[in-house]
Amino acid sequence: MRLLFICSQNKWRSLTAERLFDAHSHYEARSAGTEPGARVRVTAGHLGWAETIFVMxxxxxxxxxxxxxxxxxxxxxxxxxxxxxxxxxxxxxxALLRTKLATHLPLL
Known part of the structure; x- marks a missing residue:
């Protein structure tokens, strides 16, 4: 399953969430930000790739x-x-991400 995590700058929250899934066998994750100065700014391509989108x-x-x-x-x-x-x-x-994501991602 392809997961996309979104925050404002893609430097702290969404990037931390993405890293939780490095080498995970059931989930592939990417992250992006909504603001012009984001590390990676969200595009239509990101949304097209993702199956589930999590925003902070x-x-x-x-x-x-x-x-x-x-x-x-x-x-x-x-x-x-x-x-x-x-x-x-x-x-x-x-810890907060794991708690909140557990409801949506049973294989976390």
């Missing part, structure tokens, strides 16, 4: 819907509600 905040979902309504059609979009207060790889962020 509702505003990320709103931005995707505004800009990529057609590309989101038929896709699962999940708002994780993870605030922008954790640095990359923070153990508390990893």
């Amino acid at each position: 905040e509702r505003r990320h979902a709103d931005r995707l819907r505004e800009k990529f309504a057609e590309e989101l059609r038929g896709k699962t979009l999940v708002v994780l509600r993870i605030p922008d207060k954790y640095p990359f790889g923070d153990p508390a962020l990893i």
Whole structure:
């Protein structure tokens, strides 16, 4: 299953989420950001590739819907509600991601 994680800058939250799936046997993950200065900025190609899209905040979902309504059609979009207060790889962020993703990804 192909997973896409989205936050604002693609430096902390979404990149940490992507790294959780490095070498995972059932899930392939990528990440991107919604803002112009993002490390990797989300494109229609990212959304086309993904089967499930996870965003960290509702505003990320709103931005995707505004800009990529057609590309989101038929896709699962999940708002994780993870605030922008954790640095990359923070153990508390990893624990929170695992807890929130467990509901949606049984093979995590």
